[in-house]
Amino acid sequence: MTKKSKWKKRLFITIASFLGLIVILAIVFNQLVYTLLIGVGSMDVYIGNNERGNKIMSCALSKIKKPNENTYHAISVQNTKNGNYNIAIPALEKAYRINPEEVGAYYGWVLLYYYHDYEKALSILNAYDDTTPNFSDWPVGECIHYLKGLAFMQLNNYEDAIKEFDISIENTSSEHREDWVDEAVFVNKARCLYNLNKFEVAIIALERVIGYSDKCTEAYYFMAISQVELDQKEKACQNFNKAYELIKKGYKSSDAYVELFHEIYEKQVEEAILKNCKN
Amino acid sequence: MRTIINFIICICLFSCNENTEKFELCSGKTHPYYYPTLEYKGGFYEIKKHYYSNYKAIELPNNTGIVKISFNINCNGKPGNYFLETYSLDYKNIVITKKITEQLLSLTKSLNDWIPAYDEDGNSVNSHKFFAFKIVNGILTDILPK
Numbered sequence: 001m002t003k004k005s006k007w008k009k010r011l012f013i014t015i016a017s018f019l020g021l022i023v024i025l026a027i028v029f030n031q032l033v034y035t036l037l038i039g040v041g042s043m044d045v046y047i048g049n050n051e052r053g054n055k056i057m058s059c060a061l062s063k064i065k066k067p068n069e070n071t072y073h074a075i076s077v078q079n080t081k082n083g084n085y086n087i088a089i090p091a092l093e094k095a096y097r098i099n100p101e102e103v104g105a106y107y108g109w110v111l112l113y114y115y116h117d118y119e120k121a122l123s124i125l126n127a128y129d130d131t132t133p134n135f136s137d138w139p140v141g142e143c144i145h146y147l148k149g150l151a152f153m154q155l156n157n158y159e160d161a162i163k164e165f166d167i168s169i170e171n172t173s174s175e176h177r178e179d180w181v182d183e184a185v186f187v188n189k190a191r192c193l194y195n196l197n198k199f200e201v202a203i204i205a206l207e208r209v210i211g212y213s214d215k216c217t218e219a220y221y222f223m224a225i226s227q228v229e230l231d232q233k234e235k236a237c238q239n240f241n242k243a244y245e246l247i248k249k250g251y252k253s254s255d256a257y258v259e260l261f262h263e264i265y266e267k268q269v270e271e272a273i274l275k276n277c278k279n
Numbered sequence: 280m281r282t283i284i285n286f287i288i289c290i291c292l293f294s295c296n297e298n299t300e301k302f303e304l305c306s307g308k309t310h311p312y313y314y315p316t317l318e319y320k321g322g323f324y325e326i327k328k329h330y331y332s333n334y335k336a337i338e339l340p341n342n343t344g345i346v347k348i349s350f351n352i353n354c355n356g357k358p359g360n361y362f363l364e365t366y367s368l369d370y371k372n373i374v375i376t377k378k379i380t381e382q383l384l385s386l387t388k389s390l391n392d393w394i395p396a397y398d399e400d401g402n403s404v405n406s407h408k409f410f411a412f413k414i415v416n417g418i419l420t421d422i423l424p425k
Contacts, residue, residue, distance in 0.1 A: 086372050258424045
C-alpha cells in the first residue's frame with residue numbers, strides 16, 4: 001500500500017469516526033433534551049399549570065426512545081401532588097411494571113398517604129416486602145410494617161394493624177432501642193386498641209410514648225380519650241389540657257402535603273375540653 | 280316615584296357590581312399549597328367539618344368516584360379560578376352527576392377563611408390548592424389531601 005493510500009485510509013477513518021461521534025452525540029443529546037423537558041413540564045405543573053405542564057411532558061415522553069421507570073416516576077410525582085390522579089397513576093403503573101422492585105416501595109407508600117387506597121397499598125407493599133424476606137424494608141424512610149399497620153388500621157382491621165405495629169416496634173427495638181421507635185407507631189397502635197375497646201392497654205402504650213417524649217401532644221390527647229371511656233374524668237381533663245397546652249406551643253404531628261392518620265387539631269382539643277371538662 | 284326608580288337603579292348597580300367582581304391573582308408567582316404553607320382558619324379540621332356537615336348524600340346514577348376541585352388563593356386570601364375534574368375510584372376520567380359536583384363546588388366556594396401563604400421575605404403570595412372528594416354511592420367518604 002502506498003503512503004498516499006495509507007494517508008487516505010487514515011483520513012477516511014478519522015472523518016468516519018468524527019461523523020459517528022457527532023451522530024452518537026446528537027442521539028444522546030436529543031434524548032437528554034427530552035428528559036430535561038420532562039423536568040420543565042414537571043416544574044410547570046408545580047406552579048399550577050397542570051394542562052400546559054402535562055402537554056410538555058407528554059410531548060417529551062413521545063420522543064424518548066425507551067422511557068425508563070425514572071421517567072414515568074418523574075411524571076407521576078408532581079401530578080400526584082396536584083391531584084391529577086388520572087395522569088399520575090397510569091404513569092406510576094408503567095414505572096411499576098418496568099421495575100417493581102425499585103418502584104414498589106414508593107408506589108405502596110404513595111397509595112397509602114396520598115390516595116388513601118388502602119387495599120391496593122397493602123397489596124403493593126406486601127409484594128415489595130416479599131422480595132426481601134428476612135429483611136425489614138423502609139419505603140420512603142418509614143418502616144414497612146408501620147405502613148402496613150396503617151393500611152390495616154384504615155381498613156378497620158385493628159388486630160392485623162396491631163400485629164404489624166408490634167413487628168415494627170420489635171424490629172427497631174432489637175436493632176437499636178425502644179426509644180428509637182417513632183412515637184407515631186405507639187400512638188396508632190393505641191388508637192387501634194381504643195377501637196377494640198382495650199382502653200387500659202391503649203393507655204399503657206401511650207404512657208410508654210410519653211416516657212420517651214413528653215412533648216407528644218397526640219399521646220396525651222388519645223390517652224384522655226381512653227380515660228373518658230373508663231370514666232376517669234379528672235385524669236382525662238388533665239391530659240386534654242396538657243395536649244392543649246402543647247398544641248398551642250406548636251407541638252403537633254403534621255406533614256406539608258397530606259393529613260397524617262393520627263393528626264389532631266387545636267380546635268379539636270378545645271372542643272374535647274369543652275365537652276368533657278366544663279360543668 | 281323618582282325615589283323608587285333611583286332606589287331600583289341603585290339595587291341593580293349594586294348587584295351587577297357584585298356579580299362582575301373578578302378574581303385576580305396578585306403579581307408574582309403562584310405557589311403550591313405546601314410551599315410556602317397555605318393555611319385555613321381552624322385548619323383541615325374546620326374544612327372537614329364544613330364538608331361533612333353540609334354535604335347531602337345523592338341517590339342518583341353516576342354517584343361513585345372522585346371529584347377533584349382545584350383553585351387559586353391570591354395573596355389577600357381570596358379564592359377563585361375553580362376547576363373541576365372527576366375520576367373513577369381507579370383513577371380514570373368519568374362523569375359524576377352534577378348534583379354531586381355542583382354541591383361540592385358550591386361548598387368549596389363558601390370556604391372563605393383562607394390565610395395566604397408567606398414567602399421567605401415575609402410577603403404574602405398566591406397559592407394553588409385542590410381537594411379530592413371520594414364519593415361512594417352518593418356518600419362523601421374521604422377528603423384529600425389536607
